[in-house]
Amino acid sequence: MRLSSSLQDLPTFSRIDALERGSSTGSDLVSGRAKPIRTLQRDGAVASFSKEKTPPSSPTNRKKCMRAAGCAIALFLLVFFIYASLRYFHVFLSEGSPEYYVILDCGSTGTRVYVYEWSVNHDDGNTFPIALKPLGNAPKKKSGKLTGRAYQRMETEPGLNKLVHNETGLKMTIEPLLRMAEKLIPRRAHKHTPAFLYATAGVRKLPSADSEWLLDKAWDILKNSSFLCSRDRVKIISGMDEAYYGWIALNHHLNMLGTSSSKMTYGSLDLGGSSLQVTFETDNSIQDETSMSLRIGSISHQLSAYSLSGYGLNDAFDKSVAHLVKKLGGAAGNGKVQVKHPCLQTGYKEDYICSYCHPLKLDGSPSVGGKTTGKEKQGMAVELIGMPQWNECSALAKLTVNLSEWSNASSVDCNTKPCALPSTFPQPHGQFYAMSGFYVVFKFFNLTADATLIDVLNRGQEFCEKTWKVAKSSVPPQPFIEQYCFRAPYITSLLREGLQIKDNQVIIDSGSITWTLGVALLEAGQVLSTRIDIQGYRILHREINPNILIVLFLISIVLVICAILCVSNSIPRSFRKSYLPLFRQNSAGSPVLSMGSPFRFHLWSHITSGDARTKTPLSPTVAGSEPHPFSMSHGLGGSSVQLMESSRQSLGVYHSYSVGSLGQMQFSSGMWKPELLYDTM
Incomplete structure (x- = not known):
């Protein structure tokens, strides 16, 4: 009688209890009786040749879904905490x-x-x-001479x-x-x-x-x-952008930005060489061509901003020359137009290129803005001659401010309306800081910020009454010295008549503010907003205590471990390493403890049916052939190697292990290939 166990049926058997195996081998085999050995079905396995198959006891779909959801949540929280920690430390280090x-x-x-x-x-x-x-x-000159420039x-x-x-x-x-x-x-x-x-x-x-x-x-x-x-x-x-930048620079300098105070911000008057930028905050919610909105933190500002081209210091003087060319000029012997200017000192005589003098409009008035098509001449050469008359100079400055003199607009009375503004522009209101060109004029006459416009007029009149030689030597070298006799009444008329701003509404800037500061602030704000989250300008690392982040970091480590365990438990069994159960080799007398070696097999028993007949699992051997130990045979669908183990017991029971077309078996320690062993009977 031969007991044979096919390798195809190995997964259907379980390890035999050590004590039961010991007792069976110690008594039954000695007595010459082969005691039927109980077999247990392995979880999730099905006997390839058994008549009854037990339903697999695999985890339910609900458990799988819960495990997958737990892994997903753990991974999400892990990524979130790592991201928050890295972002915090990046901001902390970059600051x-x-x-x-x-x-x-x-x-x-x-x-x-x-x-x-x-x-x-x-x-x-x-x-x-x-x-x-x-x-x-600006670097100091090696000569050590003073410079009269307002800005260093x-x-x-x-x-x-x-x-x-x-x-x-x-x-x-x-x-x-x-x-x-x-x-x-x-x-x-x-x-x-x-x-x-x-x-x-x-x-x-x-x-x-x-x-x-x-x-x-x-x-x-x-x-x-x-x-x-x-x-x-x-x-x-654009002129509007320039005005906008200047307002931001001014109010940042005055610490008025980002505060929840109900106090109104300051308006800015930025006077350049060619234009004047006007910006102020307004309560008017009506949107027009001058409206701008600015939100800083939780504070919103509704602004009116516009630029007045041709109202800068240099363009204003140029317009005064153009007006005199039209009214007073005459041709000299050399073909140049001689212009007697009431705002130039006695003894002054210089050539000058008047940009507003050419081209002239069809009606004979100078063109505003001076922009040409490129084919026209960029200006007219004239000869300026100083003939100081203070009252005429003041009147000429006032005429230069009046927009109706330089456009097709209807005549405007500067004593009743802001005559420098188009009818669609809102009139300035509130408190203002006068910057750039205003400061330059004050600086030239050695006036401080608390001086009034009357002080400017007085200093201007004194300067105009000097001869050109004396006036030129009375101040440090600087450009446009000859124009300050005109600039004193001009800035006064611009504020009082052109914009209708009262003297007590204007504060002259100290010279430390330029619109470029507003550009730098806006650019820095954009960079900062991409690095940290701001809510009312509360910075992330100030809202979160670093100790809390340390705790979150430790939690993230725990979540890493949990995520790894979840992922490892979720790996399909088909991707895991297969293994064969170990068997206990019986010998006569006493049981032998089975060691955990990958090159030993469990002892598999025959199967006893209910009618006391012994069934052995089918082995893929050739029918009718004499089974010989380690004989080569052909099984189902291919060749197989039959490993026969013979016992020295009197019953001569053979235990056979058949390797079908598997080719090799995989163990946890590596790959194992079948080897031919020799019978020891």
């Missing part, structure tokens, strides 16, 4: 190093460079999140509008400014520092072909510098 901006202001009289350093504001008493400060002053800044002349198709002059204007900026910024930060070139009214008045040429050549210079620059950062800004 320690300052960043920089380089901004080139290309005005009508010259080009200036401004360098700003900014970082996150750590002052708990200030809800505005950005700390920004300007860097550097790095500046090159002339303005870009005078350098059309002059590439060499353009390089000589921009490159020294970039070298100055490089000295103010650490070398390691150069390649990360954005550079901007913003042109204002002087370039705005040029024909589009000329302005595009200037911008393209300026971009060629900037992209070869050590700073970070892109083409969209080299552009002409």
Whole structure:
């Protein structure tokens, strides 16, 4: 009688209890009786040749879904906590190093460079999140001579509008400014520092072909510098943008931004060489061409902003000359127009190019703005002769302010209405800071910010009464000395008649504010908003205690372990390593403890049916052949190797293990291939 167990049926058997096996081998085999051995079905396995199959006891779909949901939640929380921790530490580390901006202001009289350093504001008493400060002053001249410039800044002349198709002059204007900026910024930060070139009214008045040429050549210079620059950062800004930047710069300087105070912000009056920018906060919710909205934190500001082209200091004087050309000029022997100007000192006689004098309108009045098509002459050469008359000078300045004199608008009485404004522009109201050109005039006459407009008029009249030689030597060298006799009554008329602003509504700026500061603030705000979440300008790391983040970090570690366990338990069984159960080799006398070796087999028993007949699992051996130990035979569908183990017991019971077409068996320690063993009977 031969007991055979097929390898195909190995998964259907279970390990035999050690004690039961010991007793059976110790008594039954000695007595010569083969005691039937109980077999147990393995969980989830099905006998290939058994008549009855037990239903598999695999985990239910509900358990699988719960396990999958738990893994998903653990992974989500893990990713969230890691993201929050990395973001916090990134913001924490980035706040320690300052960043920089380089901004080139290309005005009508010259080009200036401004360098700003900014970082996150750590002052708990200030809800505005950005700390920004300007860097550097204009280098002092080695000669030690005083300069009469109001602003100590790095500046090159002339303005870009005078350098059309002059590439060499353009390089000589921009490159020294970039070298100055490089000295103010650490070398390691150069390649990360954005550079901007913003042109204002002087370039705005040029024909589009000329302005595009200037911008393209300026971009060629900037992209070869050590700073970070892109083409969209080299552009002409509108007058409205310039006014908007100036308002932001002013109110940031006064700590009025980001506060919940009900106090109104200050309006800004930014007087340049070619235009005047007016910006103020209004309660009017009506949207028009001048309306702008600004939201800083939880505070919203409704603004009115506009730019008055032709109302800058230089353009205003040019308009006064154009008015005299029309009314007073006469041809000299050399063909030049001689203009006797009431706002120039005695003894002054110089050539002058009047931009507003040509071309003339059809009605004979000068064109406002001075912008031509490019084919027309850019100005008219005249000869200015000083003939000071203070009253006539004041009247000429007032006429220059009146818009109706320089447009087709109906006549406006400057004593009743703001005559510098179009009818669609809102009249300024509130408190104002007068910046740039206003400060320059005050500085020229050595007036402080608490001086009044009457003081300006008095100093201007005194200056006009001097001869040109005395007047020129009475002040440090600086450009446009001859024009300050006109500028004193002009800024007074501009505020009082042109804008209808009372003297007590205006505060003269100290000279520390420029619109470029507003550009730097807006750019820094955009960068900051991409790094941290701001709600009312509350910074992330100030709302979350670092100890809480440490706890969250520890939780994330636990979640890592849970996620790994969930994922490992969810791996399908088909991807796991297969193994064969170990068997206990019986010998006569006493049971032998089975060791956990991958090269030993469990002892499998025959199956006893209910009628006391013994069934053995079918083995893929050839029918009718004599079973020999380790004989080669052909089984079902292919060759097989039959491993026969013979016992030395008197019954001569053979235990056979058949390897079908499997080829090899896989163990946890590696791959095992069948080997031929020799019988020891």
